[in-house]
Amino acid sequence: MNTADRLVAAAANLLDEGGDAAVTLRGVATATGVSHNAPYKHFASRDDLLAGVATADFLAIAQAWKQIRASVSEPTARLLSALDVVIRFSQEHSARHRLLFGSPDIAARGGPLTDAANAALRVFAEIVEDCQAADELPASPSGTLAIVIFATLHGLIDADASGRLRSESGWADIGSGMRLLIGLLHNR
Known part of the structure; x- marks a missing residue:
């Protein structure tokens, strides 16, 4: 190294x-x-170093998603596994998760960080496309559907981090919320 x-x-x-x-x-x-x-x-600066951390994390997430996409699991199971990667990352590395998805100043640095983020999100969109090809998600622009799924995931992650996800409110955990969404999309 x-x-x-x-x-x-x-x-x-x-x-x-x-x-x-x-x-x-x-x-x-x-x-x-x-x-x-x-x-x-x-x-050159602390922000450049943080952009380096974010780049490395996006590359690691993309690699995990590529392995999931190449697995023999059913498309919906692969999608749920891809979502679990982000859920676990947010729980095990909360500050780094905020760096990746909640730091516009770092994201604006561009260059390798933007390339790594875009590459990771392309793999996620391909997993969504696989579900659509298997008729497990609705036919719609795959990039848009991937963004909606990903935005919902991050909304639940933020709600969990702030203590708003509680079983008495009807939201037991992030994973069950995402399984519900994917199930609703599948049964459309």
Whole structure:
């Protein structure tokens, strides 16, 4: 692993351990055992480093989705598995999830981050297309349907993170909400 990758991994760990405020270039340098100036040789700013974390995470999610898409499971099962990847990520890495999907300043940096995010979302749209081809989801523009499904997922993730998903309110958990949505779309 090269120094830039080590810095990105250290920043990801700091995000996991202490949230956004825990990530500083000095803290990342200390965590990787490099000089305090070394991060600046690879990242012009803290935001560039955070964009590196987001890029790596989008690439990892895309890889997980590609493996799911290549599996022998039924298309709807693959879609639910793809959604579970994001649910688990949001629960295990909440600060990094917010970085990926709730940081417009980081998203606006473009470049490799935009490429990685678009590539990941293309794989997700292909999983949705597979469901449509199997007549398990309605025939509609697949990109639009993928966005609606993904937006619903993130709405439930946000509701869960804020404590609004409770069984007494009718929302037991994120996964059951997504299974309900996919089931309704399937039975249209």
